[in-house]
Amino acid sequence: MIELIGITPAGTTTHLGEALTQFPGGEWHVRDFDLEAGSTLLVVVRGANADDLAAAAIAADRARSEAATVVLALPYLPGARADRGRPLGARVYAEIANAVHADRVLTIDPHSPVMPSLLERIEDYPLGRFVRSQLSRLVAGEREHPYVGVIAPDEGAAARASSVAHALHVPVFHARKHRDFTTGKLSGFSCQPLPDSGRLLVVDDIADGGGTLTGLAEVTGLGPDRLDLWITHGVFSRGSERLRTYFGTIHTTDSHPGHTNPAVGATIHPLTPLFIQEAQS
Numbered sequence: 001m002i003e004l005i006g007i008t009p010a011g012t013t014t015h016l017g018e019a020l021t022q023f024p025g026g027e028w029h030v031r032d033f034d035l036e037a038g039s040t041l042l043v044v045v046r047g048a049n050a051d052d053l054a055a056a057a058i059a060a061d062r063a064r065s066e067a068a069t070v071v072l073a074l075p076y077l078p079g080a081r082a083d084r085g086r087p088l089g090a091r092v093y094a095e096i097a098n099a100v101h102a103d104r105v106l107t108i109d110p111h112s113p114v115m116p117s118l119l120e121r122i123e124d125y126p127l128g129r130f131v132r133s134q135l136s137r138l139v140a141g142e143r144e145h146p147y148v149g150v151i152a153p154d155e156g157a158a159a160r161a162s163s164v165a166h167a168l169h170v171p172v173f174h175a176r177k178h179r180d181f182t183t184g185k186l187s188g189f190s191c192q193p194l195p196d197s198g199r200l201l202v203v204d205d206i207a208d209g210g211g212t213l214t215g216l217a218e219v220t221g222l223g224p225d226r227l228d229l230w231i232t233h234g235v236f237s238r239g240s241e242r243l244r245t246y247f248g249t250i251h252t253t254d255s256h257p258g259h260t261n262p263a264v265g266a267t268i269h270p271l272t273p274l275f276i277q278e279a280q281s
């Protein structure tokens, strides 16, 4: 899923989606488009489809011929889960993304700390800060939030959940994901004792098949009357419909095309306005 937005120096935005077409066989073709002098082309690529990165590279090439600045937003960093061992999928995806030759790369809450350094022009993934510092507003609107604590489902989620708990002024409770040493498969969870009453917000970066989050919910013995969920990247593939059994409100962004899965019915927090703002800064 790809979105093209022209931003003039005065801040006027134009959606250039019609410039993107495909030949009947599926190859991308980007039609000519005009950009005012000094404009920025913002290219947002959602999800992990490398073919969309090819379209982004073609559109960027066109924009550069008009001397426009190119900002590539990769809200869900493709390859970020393949960040160890050989082959290193993260590096291969990063090389494909670098073929866009963007002046800046923006992302949000990348799964792996390895990944941003592989992208040549990434600037400290500034939007990562957004999720953490603005989460209380996103989740609770203008009201007081209802949470008595935040749960981190595994070690990888600990820093993210702690900063969300800090923003919400509530304690964080840590869980652990146990894996079988030989197969690497998930073998169970353990969790710190939780408060006897009040709502808890589980915070993680990705919900894919939902196994991690449903496994965690089971070990807490709690359900939708006590648990809500924030996940930055709602991939929501097969199996994720089980999340509804365990969580009341499910919040996510539109970083991945899977976020619209109707079986999950998540509340969506759109990212494009933030990318436009960030591209102009």
Ligand SMILES: O=P(O)(O)OC[C@H]1O[C@H](OP(=O)(O)OP(=O)(O)O)[C@H](O)[C@@H]1O
Pocket (backbone or CB within 6 Å): 081, 111, 153, 154, 156, 204, 205, 206, 207, 208, 209, 210, 211, 212, 213
């Ligand atoms: O919905 P699921 O299919 O369970 O996938 C989502 C989980 O996968 C990722 O962790 P992962 O276990 O890949 O990585 P880690 O061992 O590096 O934390 C992610 O951080 C979630 O916890």
